[in-house]
Amino acid sequence: xxxxxxxxxxxxxxxxxxxxxxxxxxxxxxxxxxxxxxxxxxxxxxxxxxxxxxxxxxxxxxxxxxxxxxxxxxxxxxxxxxxxxxxxxxxxxxxxxxxxxxxxxxxxxxxxxxxxxxxxxxxxxxxxxxxxxxxxxxxxxxxxxxxxxxxxxxxxxxxxxxxxxxxxxxxxxxxxxxxxxxxxxxxxxxxxxxxxxxxxxxxxxxxxxxxxxxxxxxxxxxxxxxxxxxxxxxxxxxxxxxxxxxxxxxxxxxxxxxxxxxxxxxxxxxxxxxxxxxxxxxxxxxxxxxxxxxxxxxxxxxxxxxxxxxxxxxx
Numbered sequence: 001x002x003x004x005x006x007x008x009x010x011x012x013x014x015x016x017x018x019x020x021x022x023x024x025x026x027x028x029x030x031x032x033x034x035x036x037x038x039x040x041x042x043x044x045x046x047x048x049x050x051x052x053x054x055x056x057x058x059x060x061x062x063x064x065x066x067x068x069x070x071x072x073x074x075x076x077x078x079x080x081x082x083x084x085x086x087x088x089x090x091x092x093x094x095x096x097x098x099x100x101x102x103x104x105x106x107x108x109x110x111x112x113x114x115x116x117x118x119x120x121x122x123x124x125x126x127x128x129x130x131x132x133x134x135x136x137x138x139x140x141x142x143x144x145x146x147x148x149x150x151x152x153x154x155x156x157x158x159x160x161x162x163x164x165x166x167x168x169x170x171x172x173x174x175x176x177x178x179x180x181x182x183x184x185x186x187x188x189x190x191x192x193x194x195x196x197x198x199x200x201x202x203x204x205x206x207x208x209x210x211x212x213x214x215x216x217x218x219x220x221x222x223x224x225x226x227x228x229x230x231x232x233x234x235x236x237x238x239x240x241x242x243x244x245x246x247x248x249x250x251x252x253x254x255x256x257x258x259x260x261x262x263x264x265x266x267x268x269x270x271x272x273x274x275x276x277x278x279x280x281x282x283x284x285x286x287x288x289x290x291x292x293x294x295x296x297x298x299x300x301x302x303x304x305x306x307x308x309x310x311x312x313x314x315x
Contacts, residue, residue, distance in 0.1 A: 025063035033063035049079035066096035080180040083154035086115045120183035121152035135166040164189045213299030224291030230284020237277035245270040
């Protein structure tokens with residue numbers, strides 16, 4: 001085994017022996033952190049880096065310590081998340097320096113320095129023509145501050161989404177795929193188009209009173225027409241009743257005390273027609289009168305109410 005491979009293997013064994021060492025955690029958090037740490041070690045030894053890294057990250061959240069950070073950084077490195085590994089090695093070295101673990105300080109700094117030339121970077125360019133008021137740029141949902149605009153920032157390999165939005169403008173987004181190492185990407189945010197003006201709601205309908213009067217007049221006219229039709233029907237059945245009565249006379253004796261079958265049938269038809277005529281004439285007359293009243297009493301136009309003001313009174 002060459003020196004490089006021996007050095008990495010020895011470093012890994014040193015980290016796998018390092019347990020989380022935080023002084024601020026509660027006993028319950030410490031116990032949970034230790035369990036997660038051990039599970040992370042088991043998964044990393046089995047080569048299951050995507051599953052191991054979250055275990056170390058949660059263990060360090062519950063009980064922060066340089067040892068856990070070094071294990072997390074190594075896990076990121078094995079999983080080809082070089083930017084995350086570089087940041088975590090640097091953080092581990094600083095934490096180890098505060099706790100007086102100089103051997104871990106050196107390991108963290110050395111590993112961070114070795115990864116630095118291999119990092120993939122992303123530069124988000126925001127030209128002056130794009131910098132409208134309220135412009136916000138994000139990378140994977142996290143804000144990209146103005147200080148980062150135009151600066152090469154280390155990123156992990158894989159897909160990343162860059163978005164920009166500003167008040168009164170349409171949003172913009174793009175997706176980039178970064179190589180795991182030694183890549184250099186640059187994305188320029190274009191000027192955001194103006195957003196479409198909101199649709200104004202229609203003004204209040206001020207013709208409602210006039211239309212209400214028109215509706216009343218329409219109903220009145222319909223009723224009046226129906227009344228006229230009823231009167232016409234009544235007149236028809238009245239004429240029919242008279243005609244049938246005359247037919248009955250021709251089949252009866254002079255005093256109408258004796259009638260044949262045809263005469264009796266004519267008398268019955270005359271009485272029925274007379275009844276229908278009476279109903280039709282009454283209903284038609286009522287509809288005609290009601291329709292005329294509705295038509296004549298309908299409002300003729302819309303007029304705003306007038307307030308007459310006197311001291312202390314409003315009319």
